[in-house]
Amino acid sequence: MKQKSILTWAISAIVYLGSVIGGYTVYASLNSSNNHTDAHSATSNGIEEKESINEQAHNDNHTRQRSDGKDSVHSDHVTLSESEVVTNVKYEDGLIIIDLKDKDHKSPELEISHEKIMHLIIVSADLKDYYHLHPEEKGNGMYTQKFDLPKNSYKVFVDIKPKNLSYQVSPIELQVGKGYGEHKGNSLKVDTNLTKTINEKTVELTTTELGINKDVTLSFDTKGISPEPYLGALGHVVILDDKGEKFVHVHPTSEEKTLFETKFDKPGIYKVWGEFKFDGKVNSYPFVIKVK
Template identity: 85%
Template structure:
């Protein structure tokens, strides 16, 4: 009897131990599955968060690029250091020919600026002679102007606004005649008297103190005589540095005053031509100023 009780107890113990071990295994398996599920969920959430960040970064970058493109407009093109348009100038027998092409050798469309699609500024290398012309289009990017240039060395500036293309006005060397194989250096002297008289019409230039990278006002006093409208304005101003390389074309700040604003990005000596129309004739008044 005692032996039977011992056997029953042993069987009960084995069964109990089996149940405990089985329950532990099931619990471990369930916990393992939960851990795997949690880890997988975490990875999914992590990927979703990463994709969301990347998508936001892409959207922000796209928005920034689009905004930059929209805000830059034409002035953004002017800021480019490299032009997307090439201009070539030739002179033969009293005819000036300007060839304007883009990188694909096509004729770019030019915007109208002050009633003209092209302003051609020609100055002698010593910055003494000055001409402002307006060539006309002949087709396929070709523009021509009949004009008798005296024998000399010149620098030519093709002032245009190609539509949706970057363009930087740069000097083009032009030699007219055989006796001018080398370009002369300018030797500008600062004007002590900023009053000039041409064709009996006097103009006086006064300025705010010319400084670097700040607005400078150029005021041209026409001595009580109102200048006539010229190319949609009361006057025009062209400025070159003493090397004849830095080109600035300035227009009036208002339709009622011969007042202009500009900026200088470096110190030096500059030549200023103020163009005003009196009695149907355009006079170009030259002034030499210093920017410190």
């Protein structure tokens, strides 16, 4: 009887132990599965969060690029590194010839900018005469433009966007005819009246405070006449300092308004040309302003 009791107890103990081990195994398995699911969820969340951060960073960077574009889109060539493109300009019998070469003496590839591969700004040294031209590519870094330049001393600005090369627009001296040397100074007078009429079309310039290192808005009132699209915009603005050395090419901040934004890094007198197209003809409106 005693042996039977012991045997019964032993069997019960074994059954109990088996139940405990089995239950623990099931629990461990379930817990492992849960941990795996949680870990996968955490990893997935981490990836999603990282992707979200990267996407936000991409968007922020894209926004910054567009915002910074204000200086390259709306106000080009304000501050750039040393140019890696050498530009030479000469004039022969009514033909302007521009030669471009990179540091390896090869012709640089240019990007289209505002519907043209090149914008050639020519200003007389006294900053009175102004021309905006678009030379054609002839190959091997050569560009030409047929144009009769009156005898004078000029400063030429080759406005281009070379691919993968830094470039800064700088004045190039050009003399047409004899007796016209380098012009070293200008006595510009600040306009007291910022309303100009050309070809019976009137434009008035108003500005925000003309201070240095701050955003300045140039607003051109075209007196109820909307300008025609010109080079992909409602207008263009070129600004030079009184020495004809500091070049700024500004574009509208809006596709619907003749508003332009730029910055001035130095005080002084500047000449502004606002270009607007009316009745199929581009008028260049000159203004002289003072930045304090």
